[in-house]
Amino acid sequence: MQRDLNSEVVTLFKRHFGHAPPHVARAPGRLELLGNHTDYNQGLVLALAVDKFVYFAASPRSDGWIEIASSAFPEREKFATLKLERNPAAPWADYVKGVLNELRKRGVPFGGFNAAIHGTVPMGAGMSSSAAIEVATALTMRRLRPYSLTTTGLGTPPQPDRGGNLPPLTPQEKLEMAKLCQSAENSFVAVQCGLLDQISSLFGKAHHAIEIDFQSLAVEPVPMLGEIAIVVCNTGVKHSLVGGEYNELRAHCESAAKALGVKTLRAVDGRMLAANRGRLSDCEYACASHVVGEIRRAVYGARALRDGDFEQFGQFMFQSHESSRDNFKNSTPALDLLVELARAHPACLGARLTGGGFGGATINLLRRAGVEDFRRHIAAQYRERSGRETEPMLCQTVDGAQ
Ligand code: GLA
Secondary structure, rough: OOHHHHHHHHHHHHHHHHHOOOEEEEEEEEEEOOOOOHHHOOOOEEEEEEEEEEEEEEEEOOOEEEEEEEEOOOEEEEEOOOOOOOOOOOOHHHHHHHHHHHHHHHHOOEEEEEEEEEEEEOOOOOHHHHHHHHHHHHHHHHHOOOEEOOOEEEEEOOOOOOOOOOOOOOHHHHHHHHHHHHHHHHHOOOOOOHHHHHHHEEEEEEEOEEEOOOHHHHHHEEEEOOOOOEEEOOOOOOOOHHHHHHHHHHHHHHHHHOOOOOOHHHHOOOOHHHHOOOOOOOHHHHHHHHHHHHHHHHHHHHHHEEEEEEHHHHHHHHHHHHHHHHHHHHOOOOHHEEEEEEHHOEEEEEEEOOOOOOEEEEEEEHHHHHHHHHHHHHHHHHHHOOOOOOOOOEEEEEOOOO
C-alpha cells in the first residue's frame, strides 16, 4: 500500500505541537546514476530525483524561538532565531540551521517557527537525505516569508495567489536555492560537497535522468524510458561525509589540477594526464584518472541514454564502479560485493556505488521483468556472503522539489 507521508508528517507535527501545520513542503532524495565525484571538478553527472522524500511541516511562532521535531530522533531541538549554533547532540538539525544561517547572510528575514521532519530517504545510504532536508527547509522558509534569490542577491518576493500558493520557482531561483543549500553544508556542516545533491533534488524530472554540466551549470533532462527499472541496494554500512574522507578526496583532486596547471580536472583528458604522470603523486594520479574517466563516461553515457542503449549504459556503470574501487578508493568490500552479486544476475544491466562512497548503497539498472527475482537474489546472497541484511528498493524517478 502506498504510504501517505503528507498525513504522517501532519500527525507527527500535531503530536508535538498540538495543532495542524499550515505549511508542508517536501524534497526528494537523489541518485547519482553516472559521474562519481565529478561535480566539484566541474565535470558532468547524470542524476535522478527519486520517490523517497523528506517532508517538512511548519507553522510560525512569534516568540523568537525555533523548535524542530524529527520522526527519526526522540529529542526535539529548540534554539533562538538569533543563536544558530551546531549542537553535537542533534547533528540532524545542523542542516536546518545551516540553511537559516545562509538565508540570514543573504538578508532573507525569518522569524521563529515550529517544524516536524519526516521522510523515507534512508540516512547514510548515499541518497542525500541531508540535501533533501536542506531543500525542504529552504522551501518552507519561502512559504513562511516569501523571498526570491537572484545571482546578485534578492529579488522582489513572489506574491501568493488567492489560494495562498506561491508561483513555482524559476530555473534561476532553483539554482540559487541549490547553491544556498550547498553553502549551508560547506560552511555550517563543514562538508565540502559539490552541488550535485541539491541540484538533483530541485531539478529532477519524472521518467528522466538529468544531465548536469558543473562548468556551465546547465541542466538537461534525458529521457529514461523503456523496459528498465532502478533498484537501490543499501549495504547497511552507514556512510557519513562528515567523516573527512570526502574532503580529503576533494583535496587530492584539487592538488592534481594545480600540479597540472589547470583550474579543475574538467580541463584534463586521458592523454594529458598520461603525459604529465610524473608531475603527480600516485594518489593524485589515481584520483585524477577516476575523475577524467568518469567525466568521459558521463558524456558517452548521456549519449547512450538518448539512444535508448541501456546495455551500453550499464557497461559504463560497471566501469565506473571499478574505477571507484581501484583508482578513487571510495568503495568498500560491502559495496564491491553488492556489485559482484548484481552482475551475476541476468536482469542486471549495470551496477555501481552511488554518491560519496565509503559505505552507503549501490544503484542497479535492471531489465524490468527481472526486478523481483533480482531483489530476492541479492537479499539472499548478501545475507549468505556478508551476514548482513539488505532490502533492495525499487525507485521511481520523480519531479524535483517545488
Ligand atoms: C556526495 C556529495 C556530492 C557529490 C557526490 C559524489 O553526494 O554531496 O556533491 O560529490 O558525493 O559524486
